[in-house]
Amino acid sequence: MDMSSNFIKTIMEEDLASGKVKEIITRFPPEPNAYLHIGHARAIITNFELAKMFGGKTNLRFDDTNPVKEDAMFVEAIKGDIEWLGYHPANVLFGSDYFEESYERAIMLIKKGLAYVCDLNAEDMSKYRGTLNTRGTDSPNRNRSVEENLKLFSEMRDGKYNDGEKTLRAKIDMASPNINMRDPVIYRIIHINHHNTGNKWCIYPMYDFAHPLQDAIEGISHSLCSLEYVDHRVLYDWFVEKCEMPHIPHQYEFGRLNITNTIMSKRYLKQLVDAKLVKGYDDPRMPTLVGLRRRGYTPSAIRHFVLSTGLSRINSTVSNEMLENSLRDDLRLVNKRVNAILNPLKVVITNYPVGEIEYLELPNNNENEALGTRTIAFGREVYIEKDDFIDGTPEKGWKRLAKGLEVRLMHAYFVKCEDIIYNPDGSIKELHCTYDPETKSGSGFNARKPNGNIHFVEESTAIPAKFNLFEPLMVDSDADRKLEDRLNPNSWKTLEGFVEASLKDTLPEEKFQFVRNGYFSVDYDTVKGNLVFNRTVELKSSYK
RNA sequence: UGGGCUAUAGCCAAGCGGUAAGGCAUCGGACUUUGACUCCGAUAUCGGUGGUUCAAGUCCACCUAGCCCAGCCA
Known part of the structure; x- marks a missing residue:
């Protein structure tokens, strides 16, 4: 599928046409501190597809500028997820690859009088910053000399100070209506082991400072991010300019999904x-x-x-x-469509010979002949879905089984329900049906129409299986309520039933359409003799 | 009287001054050995009000609503 028209694609087309950029180079910059989710998939797909569309390339860059939150384990997990999605980064890079250059650029800012070491602690810095409605006030250290700043910053790097004792800040404008411009911190002190650089550094650049530099160094043409960074763009541009980066990347924001x-x-x-x-x-x-x-x-x-x-x-x-x-x-077209009974109800076909089994051939996917055919067993005892039978008088339009009604067991025969056998507790034990040999599938029989088509699995060849059915985890979107109270108690339900014999040797992640029940994928818990299927999604249904 | 962003159908979303694409969902109907699939058909004047123009969702003004920002997080 192609990406339809959107504003970023348009910008890229224009930039290429005007010669503003020679090549589209994008990047996906995850912080290695969590597993990727479907929201990240949008960023990944957008970055890779856009670049691919224009013959460009995409880097994977781990934004690892905050060692207190990051873990090498996530690096591998994220790489794996991106490969699984089908994308191959032109380069796999780390923000930490650029620590030395970031440091040099920070010194450049100091020398230009555009950055200073600040002694304010976090609490005071917050006070000095002002509020949304009131301007901030200058830090007492704002006018330190270049020499002193250089010395102090060097000492910060050398580990002379404790965490939080000093910061390096950009000198911009404490009265700016954009809070990001009120002398943002660009380096902080963190004495902790970094997953890539170990103990080499104890000062780490902040995102706002590091990111534009990283983009510039890598020659990123279009740096895509989410909407909350709109207010940061002016800062992004400020750093690229003041740090005199040879390549000038540009940031574009889009909404989250x-x-x-x-x-x-x-x-x-x-x-x-x-x-x-x-x-x-x-x-x-x-x-x-x-x-x-x-x-x-x-x-x-x-x-x-x-x-x-x-x-x-x-x-x-x-x-x-x-x-x-x-x-x-x-x-739809690539999976086999096979029979599985999630909620078994036994049916005895009383006029079918005891002990006889016949094998019936059917297509693996009736919309795609290329998938070939297979055989399924049919015999005197079969399982059907409980939901395919109604005890009593069915409503108008019922297209399944009921006493006195005749349905087709798909790809086999018409069967008619003659009797309902009950357990002592009143529940249904089994159904007694008769079949009509004339109605065999493929015979061309069309003297009468069945009251619907239902699927089945033959009893003696059936393989027991578990089916995990899911509903949304959360039933309440009210973020103020406790997590536990918002959980859907029915989000996971396991049923025990049967699948046809052809599924005996399936492997995890194999996918099937279980006829009339939905799409299922073999779960990782599946081991020999213990089949577990996850229902990915149900089939659509107009039956209410 | 802080700044920024956004506003097209129930949900996404094209549209770039010339008379509202598409997808999902929904409702009809046809077909059907999956109540599936497929196929037909139905469903909006573009947040509001003014203005510019022969012509405005597209330009201008004002208004309204929603979202984001006060981490030494990203």
């Missing part, structure tokens, strides 16, 4: 995992890429979804149906 019934904030996802309310970051209910993968989502479905939602300067909330639709669309 939200999905109904889906909470994507890092904080909540972490809370869910830490409180063991889910089974980990790859729980099939999680909106993480590893979660979606386990659930059964395919990279191409996610790509299609993201591209179909477009790109604008609005923080949008797209309905979950759109994501689900992308998955169905993606799998």
Whole structure:
């Protein structure tokens, strides 16, 4: 699928046409402190697709300028997710690769009288900053000499001061209506081991300072980010200019992508995992890429979804149906359609010979002949879905089984329900039906129409399986309420039923359409003799 | 009387002065060995008010609503 028209694509076309840029170079700059989720997928896909469209390239750059929050483990996880999505970065880089250059550029700012070492502690700095409605006041250290600033900054690097004791700040304008311009901190002191640079540094650049420099160094042409950075753009440009970067990158912002019934904030996802309310970051209910993968989502479905939602300067909330639709669309023609019974109800075909099994041939996908055919077993005892039978008089339009009605067991025979056998407790034990040999599928029989078509699995060849069915994790979008109170108690339900014999040797992540039940993916918990399937998404249904 | 951003159908979203694309959802109907798929058909005058123009969703003014910003986070 192509990316439809959007404002960033238009900007790129114009920049290329005018000669403002020679090549489109983008970057995806995650901070290695969490698993990627579907929201990140939008940023990844947008950056890679846009560059690809214009014959450019995209870097993966880990923005690791804050060692207190970052972990090398996430570096590998993030790389894996991006590869899984189908993208190959031109370069895999780290913000920490540029610590030396950042330091040199900071010295340049000091020498130009555009940066100073400040002694204010965090609390006082906040007071001096002023508020949204009142201007800030200058730091007492704002007019230190260049020599003193150089000396102090050098001492900061050498570890002479404790965390928080001093900062390096850009000297801009404490009266600016844009708070980001009120002498922002550009270096702070953090004595901690960094996953890449170890103990080499104890001062680390802030995002606002590091990011534009990183973009400039890498020759990024279009630096894409989300809307909350709009107010930072003027600072971004200020650093690129004042640091005299040879290449001038430009920042463009677009809105975040939200999905109904889906909470994507890092904080909540972490809370869910830490409180063991889910089974980990790859729980099939999680909106993480590893979660979606386990659930059964395919990279191409996610790509299609993201591209179909477009790109604008609005923080949008797209309905979950759109994501689900992308998955169905993606799998419809490429997956085998097989029989599984999630809620078994036994049916005995009383006029079928005891002990006899016959094998019936059917297409693996009736919309795609290339997938070939297979055989399924049919015999005297079969399982059907409980929902496909109604005990009593069905409403008008019922297209399934009921006593006295005849339906087709798909690709087999018409069967008619003659008797309902009950357990002592009143529940249904089994159905007694008769079949009509004349109605065999493929025979061309059309003397009468069945009251619907239902699927089945033959009893003696059936393989037991577990089916995990999901609903949204959260039922309440009110962020003020406690997490526990917002959870959907029915978000995970496991059913035990049967699948047809052809699924005996399936492997994790294999995907099927279970006829009339939806798309399923084999779960990682599947081991020999214990099949577990996750329902990725249901089939659409006009049956209410 | 702080600054910034945004406003096209239920949800996304094209549109760049010439008479409202598309997708998802919804509602009809056809077809159907998945109540699936597919196919037909239905559904908006563009936040509001003025103005410029032969012509405005597109330009101008004012208004309204929503979102973002006061980390030594990103």
